Amino acid sequence: MIKRYNEFYVNENRLQVLLLRMLKFYTYKTINGEAVELALIEMGIDHQKVNVDLFAGEQRSAEFLKINPSGRIPCIEHEVNGDTTTVSQTGAILIYLAEFSGKFLPKDTAKKAKVLEYLFFQLTDISINVFNNFYLKSLIKPPHAEAAEVLKDRALSFYQVFNERLQHHKYIAGNDISIADFATFPVVHRLIDSEDIQKLEKLVQWHQTLCQRASIVSIYQLTTKS
Ligand SMILES: N[C@@H](CCC(=O)N[C@@H](CS)C(=O)NCC(=O)O)C(=O)O
Numbered sequence: 121m122i123k124r125y126n127e128f129y130v131n132e133n134r135l136q137v138l139l140l141r142m143l144k145f146y147t148y149k150t151i152n153g154e155a156v157e158l159a160l161i162e163m164g165i166d167h168q169k170v171n172v173d174l175f176a177g178e179q180r181s182a183e184f185l186k187i188n189p190s191g192r193i194p195c196i197e198h199e200v201n202g203d204t205t206t207v208s209q210t211g212a213i214l215i216y217l218a219e220f221s222g223k224f225l226p227k228d229t230a231k232k233a234k235v236l237e238y239l240f241f242q243l244t245d246i247s248i249n250v251f252n253n254f255y256l257k258s259l260i261k262p263p264h265a266e267a268a269e270v271l272k273d274r275a276l277s278f279y280q281v282f283n284e285r286l287q288h289h290k291y292i293a294g295n296d297i298s299i300a301d302f303a304t305f306p307v308v309h310r311l312i313d314s315e316d317i318q319k320l321e322k323l324v325q326w327h328q329t330l331c332q333r334a335s336i337v338s339i340y341q342l343t344t345k346s
Contacts, residue, residue: 142199
């Protein structure tokens with residue numbers, strides 16, 4: 121008889137254990153990598169984490185380019201019943217994982233639209249510019265520090281809109297936590313001590329609320345107040 125135990129099927133007659141699902145998560149300690157890691161932990165999806173060292177150029181290795189031809193993390197390979205789906209792009213991965221787990225993306229069309237609006241607002245208008253700030257300052261030679269700051273300032277100015285939204289909602293896209301919060305947290309967390317962020321009272325409160333979550337405590341190794 122075949123019985124299911126969480127992620128496994130066990131064929132009790134033949135003493136076989138069949139692995140039903142396997143998710144490989146290619147990442148590095150960056151804002152986009154952390155957004156996906158946060159989602160995987162919050163959704164309770166078992167995964168194998170593969171570190172891709174961006175400073176060592178591992179993202180450009182022939183082996184990695186077969187998985188993501190654009191040579192960037194994050195990226196997942198998900199095997200379900202023998203079929204493998206490979207997904208890159210933080211937004212696409214977050215939506216895929218939310219739909220797969222049935223968590224953190226509402227089914228209601230209007231609520232879902234708000235989550236997607238803020239998810240892409242964060243990723244396409246803010247995260248990209250914050251990453252490009254790091255790229256221009258640290259990943260290329262010679263660095264372009266001045267251009268890097270212009271991009272970051274423009275990106276951070278958008279958090280006024282998030283702050284305004286948080287006057288009326290507990291989380292970024294509504295009153296329930298969603299993948300939009302997971303995409304936003306890593307950037308705000310990195311910049312929480314900056315003057316630009318500190319003047320946004322509701323955003324700072326939202327950051328403190330998220331810092332209580334076990335997923336965030338474990339990823340960022342925060343010490344919880346007892
Ligand atoms: N639009 C992509 C951006 C991916 C991206 O730029 N990833 C960065 C790390 S956060 C990377 O791997 N950069 C390596 C490089 O540019 O060489 C996404 O949302 O995932």
